[in-house]
Amino acid sequence: MTDQSNTFTLVDPIKGNLAFKLFSFENNSYFDHLQRNNYFSIIWIKEGSGKLKSDFSSYSFDTDTLLAFAPYQPFMLSTDKPIKGVSIQFHPDFFCIHKHHKEVSCSGVLFDNIYHPPYVKVDTTSAATFNLIINQVKAEIPNDGLAQYEILVSYLKIFLITASRLKTEQQVMAKMPDDANKEPFILQNLKEAIEEHYKTRHSASDYADLLNISAKALARITKTHFNKTISNLIAERIIIEAKRELYLTNKPVKEIAWELGYEDEYYFSRFFKTNADVSPQLYRDTVGFNRMADLAIN
Structure with a gap:
């Protein structure tokens, strides 16, 4: 201390x-x-x-x-x-x-x-x-x-x-002020779609198709309300789940990558480092548990 x-x-x-x-x-x-x-x-x-x-x-x-x-x-x-x-x-x-x-x-x-x-x-x-x-x-x-x-x-x-x-x-x-506005309804559907499909659908066009709206219109609405692109939202959601798995489990990075829809472990590692600024292994070493024994103790 x-x-x-x-x-x-x-x-x-x-x-x-x-x-x-x-x-x-x-x-x-x-x-x-x-x-x-x-x-x-x-x-x-x-x-x-x-x-x-x-x-x-x-x-x-x-x-x-x-x-x-x-x-x-x-x-x-x-x-x-x-x-x-x-x-x-x-x-x-x-x-x-x-x-x-x-x-x-x-x-x-x-x-x-x-x-x-x-x-x-x-x-x-x-x-x-x-x-x-x-x-x-x-x-x-x-x-x-x-x-x-x-x-x-x-x-x-x-x-x-x-x-x-x-x-x-x-x-x-x-x-509350936006209850009568159509855009929040679309955005709620987008949130639900990302939560359901982020492990298998990684492109902005995937979600435009799911919501039956043009990619351009969805991009404009998303940028206005979230101040982010759809690709940003998808990437952030994937990284959050990857961090959670790296922290809470002892799964190999290859297995985590596969569960998140990436067949190539090295491509996933580059994607993770681009968005988190550290490699998956370094994140695990500095933030997460690296051994199941640690989980048992804590």
């Missing part, structure tokens, strides 16, 4: 890597260059505004915005007004959101949500909860006492659940 001013860090005693970190920031020096971290990152912008570049898209953010990024998800912040806030970082070995999905339900909401921006607006009630949790974490980390890990994980769970609930509520509210 290290504690330097407003930085609180726990290091994995076995691997020597970051396990959990909480720190305050007074400027954008930490995030002004491309980030591709092998851990989850949560950034609460308490003051300031600017632009977020993440994956294939760009978004605006302002005061009281919570940003959330999965391991190796690229992001970078540029500012219009100086930013201040708090960041929480944790490795999947410290807390695996995939294994604890039923408890926190943040996978597909806060993280790995290909259809919504990677942020949520923080209201007054949630801000009070977040501040309380952050203060509890700051008080707990220096103790290094009995069941410290379990306590910190409990605080992290509450933080993630609160943020996930908030984002879910905001997504529901955002959809």
Whole structure:
């Protein structure tokens, strides 16, 4: 455990890597260059505004915005007004959101949500909860006492659940004005089609045919509502599933590739590296479990 001013860090005693970190920031020096971290990152912008570049898209953010990024998800912040806030970082070995999905339900909401921006607006009630949790974490980390890990994980769970609930509520509210609009109906069909067929259908034209709409029209609607191309959405969905398999299982890369519709393991590996910036094996080595024994222990 290290504690330097407003930085609180726990290091994995076995691997020597970051396990959990909480720190305050007074400027954008930490995030002004491309980030591709092998851990989850949560950034609460308490003051300031600017632009977020993440994956294939760009978004605006302002005061009281919570940003959330999965391991190796690229992001970078540029500012219009100086930013201040708090960041929480944790490795999947410290807390695996995939294994604890039923408890926190943040996978597909806060993280790995290909259809919504990677942020949520923080209201007054949630801000009070977040501040309380952050203060509890700051008080707990220096103790290094009995069941410290379990306590910190409990605080992290509450933080993630609160943020996930908030984002879910905001997504529901955002959809309401468009109920009478035909486009959201088409987009819902597109989401369902991608979820059903992403392992076997990898081209944008496949989904235009499935939805009985021209490829050009579907591309325009998708870009307008998701700020991404259909190919982006398909690629992101495949990568999310590949990461999940690399993390949670000990399947060979060749088997994962085949299950995702790629007969050529090397083509799949190039596709994965292009979209995740690391090879499947390096992702497994730095983020996921590499042995079934690890799964049994954890």
